Amino acid sequence: MATMVDVASLAGVSTSTVSHVLNETRHVEPETKERVMSAVKATGYRRDVLARSMRRARTDSIGLVVSDAGEPAFADMVHGVEEAAAHNGLSLLLANSAEDPARERAAVEALLDRRVDGLILARVAGSTAGLLERIRKEKKPLVLLDRLADLGGDQGQVDQVGVNNQAAMAALVDHLTSQGHERILLVSGDLRVSSLRERYDGFRAAMLTKGMAVPPELLCEGTVTAAATFDRVRPLLATASGRPTAILACSTLLAAGALRAVQHEGLRVPGSMAFATFDGFTYSDLFQPQITTVRQPAFQLGESAVSLLLQRLENPAAPATILRLESRIEFRRSTSNSSTD
Amino acid sequence: MATMVDVASLAGVSTSTVSHVLNETRHVEPETKERVMSAVKATGYRRDVLARSMRRARTDSIGLVVSDAGEPAFADMVHGVEEAAAHNGLSLLLANSAEDPARERAAVEALLDRRVDGLILARVAGSTAGLLERIRKEKKPLVLLDRLADLGGDQGQVDQVGVNNQAAMAALVDHLTSQGHERILLVSGDLRVSSLRERYDGFRAAMLTKGMAVPPELLCEGTVTAAATFDRVRPLLATASGRPTAILACSTLLAAGALRAVQHEGLRVPGSMAFATFDGFTYSDLFQPQITTVRQPAFQLGESAVSLLLQRLENPAAPATILRLESRIEFRRSTSNSSTD
């Protein structure tokens, strides 16, 4: 591999000049510049980013840690981040934490080791409290994505971008109650995940506003896998008496478990059970049942996270920004009374 | 940030000794070692991996570029790679190429710049011939994942891991013909993608073996998006005369386009059209129609790719390994004659 010294000697200049030409960081005579550039070409020189990073403050790279890049919503967020990063000349280091706090921690440490200029995190459910502290100590710009932090006032705020879960939930409850549903089973998952907590709180608030009861047996929370959700939901559907008339799942995973329970009990959607979910399934237009779904603007969430990070890099002292984008509800037959199936 | 010099002076030793203690690369008196370790703790010292990498041959990191980490099959491969990498103390730099050759090229360059110890690539359809050459020139270990290379003999071989597409296709054709299907529409996509090419070739070979005709109008190839596939497939289903009785899609994306065409024409699966696909949809057990699917052992593909890479790092001169794992076929109602729907 050719080094800068090779280029300099071939061009008959100093390495300072080569560096300045490459970085356009001070004026160089056109003719000299020319010589340098052709020496670069002749030697096939490529700047060593490791050495470069060691001298500079920046690495022009950012890190993204998501709990599972394979989940549809996260996949789109990743795309958004990639697009925006590439657009801004940043390279992206991506890591999955697989919903495992230890993996998440390890991923963050690896990214810090590589001196990323900033971090974007969609944290896992059991994310340790120390993680944000660790990043703050390193003085690394940080943006929280989708799963936000509920920080106390004096801990300092963090830039965050998520969706307006309350509003989406209110609209969904509106829709379901307008169809005459009074007994709605909420499958809300792990409430340590802020987005799930917000949906849970949003549901209760919306029901309260409507003057409707929310009996505890219709709040199914705490399950983390589809299988566990199946086990929890199934008994709730077993007997016709007291059975909910609608199920509302707060994530794709939860929807999968709940739907499996519905089918296991021989109930048809929407014939004998209405069903709606957040996030939902890919290619769902092709399959039955057609499920009413709250779609996040996932791609834009990713893009916005990068924007916030860039702003933060520009202006480290600015107050934190908290962005809430609006979701879109796709109404389908699974919550429609007029349907025959 | 504390540096090695800080640690050394606090412990009253040289930086050599600190380095050797940290790397366990030469014997150090237990008592000295102790002093160094407590100085490390006291200063909160963390080794600078950039500086370290600059002096060493290795960065203990590998790069993975996939065409879309959000597609189910690729998502599982990514998980396999991550798991195996973590297990071997390697950190993983992941990049999506979004089926765009330019993005792929940029991703590879970024990874080379970061001096990954090796690369794993699931290449895009239009991947430039120069890409492999570029990596070879850099003398970087490389493993091809899922989408293999059809290299000429004297270009030198590359380590690769994929599935046995021929065998899976033969079994599928066996299954369909045994159900009485003679007119099978093959939706094969972009034949520059080696796995799709293999499925295409496998189909023709299997049909030939059965002594069955493969009329050109039942070979739908070259489409890259679901929308384009829809447009190509729809007219083939428009009139009952000459309509295929079964459709075989070679990827999730192609299946989506074809299925949309089937539904647009008002045909029911499997009532009026049998349907099978490679890769398939997630959570497909929950939805109708239930589609016969060839599942790749995607996670294991990812793991195997890392194994091959590690072997290559150990032994750069060894002949290339080409690994073929077996897929599993999930037979479902979409290809079952006895079903009423």
Add this chain to the structure above:
DNA sequence: CTGAAAGCGCTTACAG
């Protein structure tokens, strides 16, 4: 307009 030289934080022969 350009160059000589220090320095980023490590690793590793070389020497004792």
Add this chain to the structure above:
DNA sequence: CTGAAAGCGCTTACAG
């Protein structure tokens, strides 16, 4: 058993 010093490949004051 340990240390002084060179060097990895850059960037950047400093000097002219």
